[in-house]
Amino acid sequence: MKIDNIPIDLILKNMFAATGTVLKIFFLTILFSVPLGFLVALARRSRFKIISLPTRIYQLIFRGTPLMLQLFFFMYGPFYIFGKGFERFTACIVAFVINYAAYFGEIFRGGIAAIPKGQYEAAKVLGYSRLQTFMRIILPQVVKNVIPATGNEFMTLVKDTALAQVISVSEIFDVASKAGSKYFSAIPVMIAALFYLVMNTAVEFAFKLIEKKFDYYKI
Amino acid sequence: MLVKAYNIKKKFDDVNVLENISLEVKEGEVVSIIGPSGSGKSTLLRCLTQLERVDSGKIEIDGKVMVDTKDGKTVYADTNTLHEIQLKVGLVFQNFNLFPHYSVLKNIIDPQIVVLKRSKDEATKIAMELLYKMNLADKSHAYPCELSGGQQQRIAIARALALNPKILFFDEPTSALDPELTGEILKVIKNLAKEKMTMVIVTHEMAFAKEVSDRVIFMDKGFIVEQGTPQEIFGNSVNQRTKEFLSQMNSYNQFY
Numbered sequence: 001m002k003i004d005n006i007p008i009d010l011i012l013k014n015m016f017a018a019t020g021t022v023l024k025i026f027f028l029t030i031l032f033s034v035p036l037g038f039l040v041a042l043a044r045r046s047r048f049k050i051i052s053l054p055t056r057i058y059q060l061i062f063r064g065t066p067l068m069l070q071l072f073f074f075m076y077g078p079f080y081i082f083g084k085g086f087e088r089f090t091a092c093i094v095a096f097v098i099n100y101a102a103y104f105g106e107i108f109r110g111g112i113a114a115i116p117k118g119q120y121e122a123a124k125v126l127g128y129s130r131l132q133t134f135m136r137i138i139l140p141q142v143v144k145n146v147i148p149a150t151g152n153e154f155m156t157l158v159k160d161t162a163l164a165q166v167i168s169v170s171e172i173f174d175v176a177s178k179a180g181s182k183y184f185s186a187i188p189v190m191i192a193a194l195f196y197l198v199m200n201t202a203v204e205f206a207f208k209l210i211e212k213k214f215d216y217y218k219i
Numbered sequence: 220m221l222v223k224a225y226n227i228k229k230k231f232d233d234v235n236v237l238e239n240i241s242l243e244v245k246e247g248e249v250v251s252i253i254g255p256s257g258s259g260k261s262t263l264l265r266c267l268t269q270l271e272r273v274d275s276g277k278i279e280i281d282g283k284v285m286v287d288t289k290d291g292k293t294v295y296a297d298t299n300t301l302h303e304i305q306l307k308v309g310l311v312f313q314n315f316n317l318f319p320h321y322s323v324l325k326n327i328i329d330p331q332i333v334v335l336k337r338s339k340d341e342a343t344k345i346a347m348e349l350l351y352k353m354n355l356a357d358k359s360h361a362y363p364c365e366l367s368g369g370q371q372q373r374i375a376i377a378r379a380l381a382l383n384p385k386i387l388f389f390d391e392p393t394s395a396l397d398p399e400l401t402g403e404i405l406k407v408i409k410n411l412a413k414e415k416m417t418m419v420i421v422t423h424e425m426a427f428a429k430e431v432s433d434r435v436i437f438m439d440k441g442f443i444v445e446q447g448t449p450q451e452i453f454g455n456s457v458n459q460r461t462k463e464f465l466s467q468m469n470s471y472n473q474f475y
Binding site: 118124 | 309319
């Protein structure tokens, strides 16, 4: 099939293949950065400066510099420092995880801070231990608090996967822009836009569903 | 004596909130603490329920020493003892502090199961009995956000009672309620008083304090200014500060 003298079916085939890479980056990043972000949030809340301050500096660096630069760093940095580096795809995942954990850390920290002091006090007076208080009373409410901001991050992540091409991880946008310059056409990039939109529609639906699930109570 | 507190001192930054407070509460006694805002009433309650730590002084609850000051050193009991003492007291907050993600029933059974290791059946039975008593049995599956302030506060009282505390503290239990809802909470407390529940109530409801208490304590600026029977305090206090405060409260009540 050809439109405007472009082999659409070939491009689509390549894009579907690249979608696999995008989904892999997406799910692996979520899998590692969400729990890591949770630890970052707890570390930031620590009353020990020796824990909270380095965590804050880490967040500042990874939220304060471009993700693209961080991808380069994890791809080529270790070679310069240790003479031995990550494999291309691994470097990509490491960069995404460390970058996103910094953002999730901030979101979860806000979610925890938003729980009123009275909840901790009520639990303490009733005799809950600190761990019981956190797991049974605080955490479920934090989850509800952070759903909208987390959904935001997930959607950004879908689009950020396009940056993986800077270290030659072939993903949808990479395929599209190469095809675009080869056939001198904007159509491949338009198709790429549709791919991202479809994936993010799925994310949006999923979060709508989760939000609804937590709708049975209000603070 | 269920509660013995001697020479309690507590500072926030450089402000002395409690200055040498001593207080004893007998089993079955109902004590009201009144006084202007910032007089340290709530802080005293928070120290007795371990939400704040005292700077110095001695607190003993049901024969167990929570904290003691010897030779200028203030030492709290070990974690286990503190937990045991915690289980002997209940606290009802001004703004209820129910757990919003739990249903009414779960709010009352969860602490029993988690803290007292009761079975779910036993905890549910106790919770339902308390809900009947509070006239809220039909709300057991509702969530706190669906209830009025008065209903939420009654559930908070039921949640505290379910753990069988020896003494129940109330920190301005009606201050966050509309006037027409205040009555239902006061009725519950009056019924508890009839059942000889030991209670310490910080309140701004003077008529209520007069009616329900065995003893009234008037606090101001971190001191206990005066204490006595309701007749002694409300009827013929000779203390200038007490009289001023009561006449202020009177004119306020008349105005509204």
